[in-house]
Amino acid sequence: MIQFLHVTHTYEGTWKGIDDITFRIEPGEFVFLTGTSGAGKTTLLKHIYMEELPDTGRGGRVLIGLPGEDVFDSNRIRRSRIQRLRRDIGVVFQDFRLLTDRDVWDNVAFALRVRGHSGKLLKRRIEDVLERTRLTSRRHAHPHELSGGEQQRVSIARAIAGEPYIVLADEPTGNLDRENAEGVLDIFRQLHASGTTIVMATHDLQLLERLPHRQLQLENGRLKTRWF
Ligand SMILES: Nc1ncnc2c1ncn2[C@@H]1O[C@H](COP(=O)(O)OP(=O)(O)O)[C@@H](O)[C@H]1O
């Protein structure tokens, strides 16, 4: 469960960010986060994994519920709990953030080791996720040897390898041609089918028409369509 209650975030020294955002996403939902560049999509996603926190003193809060865990509350969370939260959230960043000096395999392995995986299970998980993202034959390539579509898939493989309950994807088809975008969407469709909660930021309207999921529409930091 992801819940925002009157969340406002203003970047220091500006009036920009997100403004009085309220919504709720149930476990297993696939939700699109839409809006033009600068609307606040990335800022909103950062509040889900608590890289940013709501402005203090304005009453806003973010609540994240995960199976078997007390609710994570942005108003009273400590750093160690944020680390715990992030173990169960996979993030596909807009700018990939791959480790450039490591190959595909090691990029995925690194993310799993941080989550405490090792040995045979680690190896099996990497093999499985590279298969699902069609990267098996590229496992020894370094990021600079990969196409844009392949780099995007590595960033997805890394985000989903730990089998997180929630996956956040920041414009994962933004730099891809139709065919590569299709491949990426297929991965998210399968994830959704297996029960993962997905929040995908996008401004690709064609994509929205083809996948009829709920939309949270941002405009100048505000939610245009409200859902509770
Ligand atoms: N670190 C920052 N410092 C100051 N302003 C920022 C920062 N990050 C984003 N913004 C501003 O906040 C608004 C929302 O940005 P962002 O969440 O990145 O939108 P989107 O992802 O929809 O393009 C924009 O006006 C942007 O310029």
Ligand SMILES: [Mg+2]
């Ligand atoms: Mg963005």
